[in-house]
Amino acid sequence: xxxxxxxxxxxxxxxxxxxxxxxxxxxxxxxxxxxxxxxxxxxxxxxxxxxxxxxxxxxxxxxxxxxxxxxxxxxxxxxxxxxxxxxxxxxxxxxxxxxxxxxxxxxxxxxxxxxxxxxxxxxxxxxxxxxxxxxxxxxxxxxxxxxxxxxxxxxxxxxxxxxxxxxxxxxxxxxxxxxxxxxxxxxxxxxxxxxxxxxxxxxxxxxxxxxxxxxxxxxxxxxxxxxxxxxxxxxxxxxxxxxxxxxxxxxxxxxxxxxxxxxxxxxxxxxxxxxxxxxxxxxxxxxxxxxxxxxxxxxxxxxxxxxxxxxxxxxxxxxxxxxxxxxxxxxx
Amino acid sequence: xxxxxxxxxxxxxxxxxxxxxxxxxxxxxxxxxxxxxxxxxxxxxxxxxxxxxxxxxxxxxxxxxxxxxxxxxxxxxxxxxxxxxxxxxxxxxxxxxxxxxxxxxxxxxxxxxxxxxxxxxxxxxxxxxxxxxxxxxxxxxxxxxxxxxxxxxxxxxxxxxxxxxxxxxxxxxxxxxxxxxxxxxxxxxxxxxxxxxxxxxxxxxxxxxxxxxxxxxxxxxxxxxxxxxxxxxxxxxxxxxxxxxxxxxxxxxxxxxxxxxxxxxxxxxxxxxxxxxxxxxxxxxxxxxxxxxxxxxxxxxxxxxxxxxxxxxxxxxxxxxxxxxxxxxxxxxxxxxxxxxxxxxxxxxxxxxxxxxxxxxxxxxxxxxxxxxxxxxxxxxxxxxxxxxxxxxxxxxxxxxxxxxxxxxxxxxxxxxxxxxxxxxxxxxxxxxxxxxxxxxxxxxxxxx
Numbered sequence: 001x002x003x004x005x006x007x008x009x010x011x012x013x014x015x016x017x018x019x020x021x022x023x024x025x026x027x028x029x030x031x032x033x034x035x036x037x038x039x040x041x042x043x044x045x046x047x048x049x050x051x052x053x054x055x056x057x058x059x060x061x062x063x064x065x066x067x068x069x070x071x072x073x074x075x076x077x078x079x080x081x082x083x084x085x086x087x088x089x090x091x092x093x094x095x096x097x098x099x100x101x102x103x104x105x106x107x108x109x110x111x112x113x114x115x116x117x118x119x120x121x122x123x124x125x126x127x128x129x130x131x132x133x134x135x136x137x138x139x140x141x142x143x144x145x146x147x148x149x150x151x152x153x154x155x156x157x158x159x160x161x162x163x164x165x166x167x168x169x170x171x172x173x174x175x176x177x178x179x180x181x182x183x184x185x186x187x188x189x190x191x192x193x194x195x196x197x198x199x200x201x202x203x204x205x206x207x208x209x210x211x212x213x214x215x216x217x218x219x220x221x222x223x224x225x226x227x228x229x230x231x232x233x234x235x236x237x238x239x240x241x242x243x244x245x246x247x248x249x250x251x252x253x254x255x256x257x258x259x260x261x262x263x264x265x266x267x268x269x270x271x272x273x274x275x276x277x278x279x280x281x282x283x284x285x286x287x288x289x290x291x292x293x294x295x296x297x298x299x300x301x302x303x304x305x306x307x308x309x310x311x312x313x314x315x316x317x318x319x320x321x322x323x324x325x326x327x328x329x330x331x332x
Numbered sequence: 333x334x335x336x337x338x339x340x341x342x343x344x345x346x347x348x349x350x351x352x353x354x355x356x357x358x359x360x361x362x363x364x365x366x367x368x369x370x371x372x373x374x375x376x377x378x379x380x381x382x383x384x385x386x387x388x389x390x391x392x393x394x395x396x397x398x399x400x401x402x403x404x405x406x407x408x409x410x411x412x413x414x415x416x417x418x419x420x421x422x423x424x425x426x427x428x429x430x431x432x433x434x435x436x437x438x439x440x441x442x443x444x445x446x447x448x449x450x451x452x453x454x455x456x457x458x459x460x461x462x463x464x465x466x467x468x469x470x471x472x473x474x475x476x477x478x479x480x481x482x483x484x485x486x487x488x489x490x491x492x493x494x495x496x497x498x499x500x501x502x503x504x505x506x507x508x509x510x511x512x513x514x515x516x517x518x519x520x521x522x523x524x525x526x527x528x529x530x531x532x533x534x535x536x537x538x539x540x541x542x543x544x545x546x547x548x549x550x551x552x553x554x555x556x557x558x559x560x561x562x563x564x565x566x567x568x569x570x571x572x573x574x575x576x577x578x579x580x581x582x583x584x585x586x587x588x589x590x591x592x593x594x595x596x597x598x599x600x601x602x603x604x605x606x607x608x609x610x611x612x613x614x615x616x617x618x619x620x621x622x623x624x625x626x627x628x629x630x631x632x633x634x635x636x637x638x639x640x641x642x643x644x645x646x647x648x649x650x651x652x653x654x655x656x657x658x659x660x661x662x663x664x665x666x667x668x669x670x671x672x673x674x675x676x677x678x679x680x681x682x683x684x685x686x687x688x689x690x691x692x693x694x695x696x697x698x699x700x701x702x703x704x705x706x707x708x709x710x711x712x713x714x715x716x717x718x719x720x721x722x723x724x725x726x727x728x729x730x731x732x733x734x735x736x737x738x739x740x741x742x743x744x745x746x747x748x749x750x751x752x753x754x755x756x757x758x759x760x761x762x763x764x765x766x767x768x769x770x771x772x773x774x775x776x777x778x779x780x781x
Contacts, residue, residue, distance in 0.1 A: 006773070009721040010739050010766055012685035013713055014750070019673075042568045046542075046596040051370045055351045059362040066351040066367050074590025076572045076583075084567030086601060086707055127360070174513035174680065174693070175753040185685055185744075185762035189773040209768035211761035219366040231597070231709065234538075241537040241635060246402025246455060246486045246701040251630040258541055270768040276759040281363050284759060291709045296721030300735070303725065312534040313718060 002193040002202070005305025009297035010187040014180025015088035015285040020169030023181075025093040026080040029058055029101045030158035031109075033148045037062065039071045039101075042079040043094040048287055049220040050090045054098040056216055057280050061102035062109075064129045064143070080160075088285030091216060092181065093163050095280035100161025108159055112146055165278070182277050184284045185211040188229070188293035190265070194305040199321025201237050201302065203265035208293075210269070213277035213284040225290045226267050232294025234259045237315045371592065380592040384547035386562045388619035391549070392421055394605075394612055395470035396622075397460040397477045398632070399452035402666075402701040403501065404481035406446050409459060414476040419469030422616055423477075424461040426450070429611060435578045435603050437570075437706065439668040441502060444578060444607050452481070453501055454666035454701050456632030463612045463620060490640070490663045490698035501666065501699040508664055508697040511676035513751050516690030521655030525646025527730050533643070533719040537663075538636035539629075540597035540708050546604035546633060547623040550613040558585050559610045564593035566601045575606050579614075586610070598707030602634050602669055634669050634706030637662040637697075639678060641719040651731045653742050656751075658682040660695035660716070662705070669706030671697040678712030683751055684720040685762040686742040691751045734777050740766055 017023040027041040039058055045051045055069040073079060082094050110121045113131040117124060125134050132140035141149075147157040168176040191204040208225050215221045238257040242249040250256045275282030295313060303309050308323045351370035353362075374380040411423045426447030434440045446452050446459050460477055464470035487493045493506040500506060522528060548563025559581070565571040568588050576586045593600070605622040612620040624632065639662045646655035660679040664671035679695040708714075728738040743762045749755050769775070 006775075007725070008735050008739070008766075008769070008775070009717065010685055010743065010762060011713075011717045011721070012681065012744070012762065013710070014677075014681065014754075017673075044564075044566050044568070044590060044593060044596070045371060046566065046600075047594055049369055052351060052367055055370060056362045056365070056367050063360060066353055066362055066370075069351055069370075071370065074568060074588075074593075076568050076586070076588045079568070081569040084570065084601060085596065086566050086598060087711070170680075170752055172512060173515065174511065174751065175515065177754065179680065179750070179752040179754045182759060183685075183750075183756065185760070185765050187762075187765035187769040189769050189775060191773070205773070207769050207773040209765040209772065211759070211765050213759055214364065216363050217367055218364070220369065228709070232714070235535075235636075235714070239536070239538050239541075241539050241630060241703070243488075243537055243702045245488055248455070248631050248703065251627040253541075253626060256539060256541070256630070268772050270765075270772055272761045272764050272768060274759060274761055278758070282759075288710045288713075292714045292717045293721070295714070296718045299718065299722055300725045309722070309726065311531060311722070313536050 001196045003196060003305040004193050005301045006189055006191045007297045007300025007304055008187065008189050009293040009300060011289060011292040012183050012185050013088060013289040013292060014183050016092065016181040017087050018167045018180035020167055023083060023093065024162060024164035025082040025097040026160065026162040027082065027094060027097040027101045028158060028160040029105050030156060031143045031147045033144055033151060035068060035144050036070055037068045039069060039098060040079050041071065041073055041094055041098065042082040043073060043090045044085040045073065046085050048224060049217060050085065050094060052220065053091050053095055053216045057095055057099050058102040061099060061106055063126050088184065088287040088289065091283050092279040092285050095283060096163035097161045099280045100163060101159050104159035104161055108157060109143065109146065112150060116141055182284055184286060184289040186289045186293055188297045190297040190301050192298065192301045192305060194302055194320065196306065196324055199317040199324060201315060201320065203233060203263060205266050208269045209272060210286060210289065211272040212286050213279055214273050214275045214282040215271050216281065216283055218271065221271060221286055222269055224286050225269055228290025229294045230259050230264060232291040233298060235313060236295035236298035240314055382544060382592050382594060383549065383563050384544065384623055386549045386591065387621060388549065388551065391619045391621050392463050392465060392616055393467045393470050394608060394620055394622035395462045395474045396458045396608060397474050399455050399457040399459065400479050401452065401481050401483050402454050402486045403484040404452055406448050406450055406452060406459065406479065407482050408448060408480040410478040411460060414462065414473040417469050417473040417476065419465040420462065420473045421465065422463040422612065423473065424611060424615065431580055433578050433580065435574050435607060436667060437602055437669050438672045442667045454703055456703055458608065461608050461612060463616055487700045490661050490700055493698045493700050501701065506699045508668055508699055509672045511679060511695045513679060513691055513693035515751060515753060518655050518657055518690045518692040521690035522646045525654045526649035527727065528644065528646045529723060529726050529730065530644040531723060531726065533641040533722065535639050535715040535718060537638050538708060540599035542595035542597060542599055544594045545624040545626055545629045548605040548609050549619060549621045550609035551619040552613040552617060554617065558587050559613055560587045560589060561606055561609055562589050562591060563606055564590065564596065564600045566596050571603060571606060574603055575610055578607050579610055597709045599633055601707045604633055631703060635665065635703050636708035637664060637674055637705040637712065637715065639675060639715040641716065643719050643723045645723050645727060647727055647731065651733050651738050651741055653686055653688045655690045656683050656688045658693040662697045663700050663702060664697040665700055665702040665704035667704040669704050671705055674707065674712040678716035680752055681713040681716050682720060684717065685744045687744060687748050736766055736770055736775055737777065
């Protein structure tokens, strides 16, 4: 028999390394004569989309479409430290570093542009890579022209930015004024059906609301929610590396099960965007929080379905079935 | 061993990506829009270059002889038969690299190679590196290496590890690190609580399981004195620093070039192939390549910590959280990795997003002879959430309250303080996430739709 249940979990996650650990990111941006804008960052893109995120941030500040951007990453000898892609920190830290670099670069564009136009910043506008006086938009120079002019004087049209916020190390009792830079919150409802004969859990629907400040790229956020949740559901119902007397018994993907496309439930999301964080455009990190609620929401849903509380993960079919049989024996 | 025919600059991967606006109307805003992922096309078409895709002419292949017992002294290692295998170029053991130092993310406690008289502490410890003209020869030679060990007690869980008579896995004892939380008056608050729930929770070992196993290529540019490594890491400059200190090189002598890397989920924070590659590249003067098998990856590289969590929670009969006492015991396995930071981060989040004025907690990360545990998405708080959110539902049922309502009346707002005493002064919308998810899912006061 299949029994329906639903469970709720609400979680929080303090992101960045925090705890007084020096946590920062450095980025630079250069406008090239050949119509390219090159962002340099060591931030590793592990599929979460930091490359795209920093392009969008720089494009917004420099008021030019993303198509012109290139990102050079991942070379210790051509990029500076951007910290790790971990701790849900790259959008916040490298996003802010790139934003600062872009702002510094925009200031340079205005500075050198004002020399070209023999004017001052308030009379100048930039748009789509063109620099012009408000009262004469047809008489413009491009970013590429400006880069060329600077190059003739041995200068580059470039800027660097860094972001290095303060946190404090907790004392002996775990207390400090600011332990993490900010917190992301997420609530999730998961609906399941539990097969009381086999102990198998069918995932039906996942509803998620995340407090993320601002989605720089809503599609990427949706991807994070779905990917993170599925990884969390793997923890909740199937994944376990079995290590017995120090020996792993299932070191392969036929015995270590993870969710595949046939296990994926339906998703609906809501993004709570108050733009109130100190991240770029008010953004907070989402990477880790998207995984955390899944296992407890699942456990709560299974309890709702069959009245059994599990205190140990994962809720594998064998563990669920055994518990169902024990409960049936008790009920008799 | 200098060989000028390898011009390494030809192989630097310039990771360049172009980004386009997908079917969007002309707009001056780019933040908040669904800009097409910059690296999507390369990945979908197979153009993207991953570490394992980089091969030089004349590349040598590495295989590592791993520990034969989870906790044992290495008494002898015999490579004589292995050396005779056709195609074997070099077999490196600890006695060949006396100058090389241990490595590790936070505490440098991992040996590059276990030497005679030293201990292997889990099945992933490296005993020898075989370098050969092809993988088959490397595997054949690796399997001919003979090892003698003196077996020690295998510590399989942190509770045994913490007992007085348990053998020390590392010289400073088996408790890697302890943290505390103490805020308010827990005893008084429990005395005032109407309902107290006390439960124990247990989580499991999990592999982050990125699709790509650890892989890399290296080449030593003798003229410049730089060892170039193409391999994945989640933090280039940190991995560079760890390799440099281990090999006693200047940071500038270690260049890591990161091609497309794909998923990591915490597993690629630790050094994997990097140092073995660098040593082999420097010794042979030829390009070298090392790719883990899935089995090797699962046994050797970090896991999500199994954590035993004790939660004791007191509430008033009208459903307000009064007191919370918690204990986190994390099995950190054979080496520290991110362990000194993971377990207590879980404890710092032990009460979830809920106001609890009185909290006391203790956490221990404990060495065992299991595969070492490190970073994985959620970093201790994932394990903690299973415990606190189960606890919240148990309490709600005892209070005969709707679980959503119980959460709503305890959830953080601007001005709330975390267990660390951090006052939340901006961007706190936990309550709205509960209300929105209730709307989305049709959750009305505990009534199923």
